[in-house]
Amino acid sequence: QVQFVQSGAEVMKPGASVKVSCKASGYTFTNYIIHWVRQAPGQSLEWMGWINARNGNTKYSQSFQDRVTITRDTSASTAYMELSSLTSEDTAIYYCARDFVGTTFDYWGQGTLVTVSS
Amino acid sequence: DIVMTQTPLSSPVILGQPASISCRSSQSLAHSDGNTYLSWLHQRPGQPPRLLIYRISNRFSGVPDRFSGSGAGTDFTLKISRVEAEDVGLYYCMQGTQFPRTFGQGTKVEIK
Numbered sequence: 001q002v003q004f005v006q007s008g009a010e011v012m013k014p015g016a017s018v019k020v021s022c023k024a025s026g027y028t029f030t031n032y033i034i035h036w037v038r039q040a041p042g043q044s045l046e047w048m049g050w051i052n053a054r055n056g057n058t059k060y061s062q063s064f065q066d067r068v069t070i071t072r073d074t075s076a077s078t079a080y081m082e083l084s085s086l087t088s089e090d091t092a093i094y095y096c097a098r099d100f101v102g103t104t105f106d107y108w109g110q111g112t113l114v115t116v117s118s
Numbered sequence: 119d120i121v122m123t124q125t126p127l128s129s130p131v132i133l134g135q136p137a138s139i140s141c142r143s144s145q146s147l148a149h150s151d152g153n154t155y156l157s158w159l160h161q162r163p164g165q166p167p168r169l170l171i172y173r174i175s176n177r178f179s180g181v182p183d184r185f186s187g188s189g190a191g192t193d194f195t196l197k198i199s200r201v202e203a204e205d206v207g208l209y210y211c212m213q214g215t216q217f218p219r220t221f222g223q224g225t226k227v228e229i230k
Contacts, residue, residue, distance in 0.1 A: 035219075045159075045167065045210060047219040061218040095166055103214025104157035106178065108166035 002026040004096055004109035011115045017084040020112045022096030029077035030054040033099035036070060036081045038092040039111075046092075050099065051079055086116045120144050120213050124222035130230040137198040139225045141211035146191045148215070155214035158187055158196045161224075162207040170209075171196065203229065 007021040022034065036048040049060035051070040058070050069082045079096055094112045097105035121144040131137045147154045156174050159167040169178040171187040174194060184199040198205055206229060211222040 044223050045212075045221040047221075059217060063218070097166075100169065100178075101172060103155035104169060104172050104212060105159075105167075106169050108168065111166050 002098065002107045004098070004107060006094075006096060006109040006112045009113040009115070011117060012086050014087055014116055014118055016086050016116075017082055018086060018114050019080055019082040020094050020096075020114070022079045022081070022109050024077045024079070024098075027098075029072075030074055033102075034070075034072070034079040035097045035099060035105055036068075036079075037095045037097055037105070039095070040089070040092040043092075048081065048094075053079065083114075086114075088116050090114065091116045119218055120147070120216055120220050122211055122213055122220050122222040124209075124211060124225050126225060127223060128226045128228070130228050131198075131201045132230050133203065134200050137201050137205075137227060139196045139209050139211075139227075141189075141194045141196070141222050143192045143194075143213055147194075147213050148191060154190060156187075156189065156194050157212050157214060158185075159210045159212060159221075160205075160207055161210065162204075165207075167210065172214075198227075201227070201229070 003025045005023045010018050012018050030053050033050050033052050035050040038046050048064050051058045067084045072079045096109040098107045100106035123142045125140045158171040160170050161167040170181050175187040186197050188195050208224040210224050
């Protein structure tokens with residue numbers, strides 16, 4: 001069965017960077033695009049960007065353009081999301097999710113809570 | 119960016135009764151390829167979202183047929199024919215026609 005296992009919760013200082021991992025199993029990793037979506041406490045969902053797991057091409061939301069980097073390691077079937085220059089507004093649960101028919105997301109990771117606090 | 123607006127934001131329902139959620143987009147979600155990319159997601163407390171409906175009205179694998187989607191252009195609706203206890207949580211509409219992907223604010227379904 002398709003499954004994503006994300007790395008554990010992080011507590012970061014303002015100005016730092018965080019890197020979250022998302023390990024895929026149950027399907028051919030390179031056949032799909034992986035998205036990253038975040039959810040601040042009590043808020044809706046916010047799309048951050050995606051990576052084509054086959055060729056490494058990426059697309060980012062303008063809201064995060066200069067601060068987010070999404071990469072992948074095909075040998076480990078793992079995608080990564082790194083967010084820099086963290087502020088308290090980046091406190092959120094970060095999810096990876098698999099692309100479905102190019103327009104939505106079918107399987108999601110369990111989420112990684114990133115807390116930014118001095 | 120396309121703004122997605124859901125109503126109501128909260129929906130208390132009686133078990134076994136129907137529920138309906140509306141979603142309106144700030145511009146048409148009709149894609150140049152002829153399809154309309156509106157999906158619905160359900161999020162139970164403490165869980166990641168899960169896909170219910172894609173392309174307005176297509177139920178994802180394993181989704182019960184009490185869930186149905188309809189609409190066109192800028193106005194869409196998710197209906198639950200008979201609410202069950204496991205249906206509580208937040209429901210989000212999401213557009214997949216343009217980047218960035220955007221979501222509604224969420225509608226909380228709870229048992230009255």
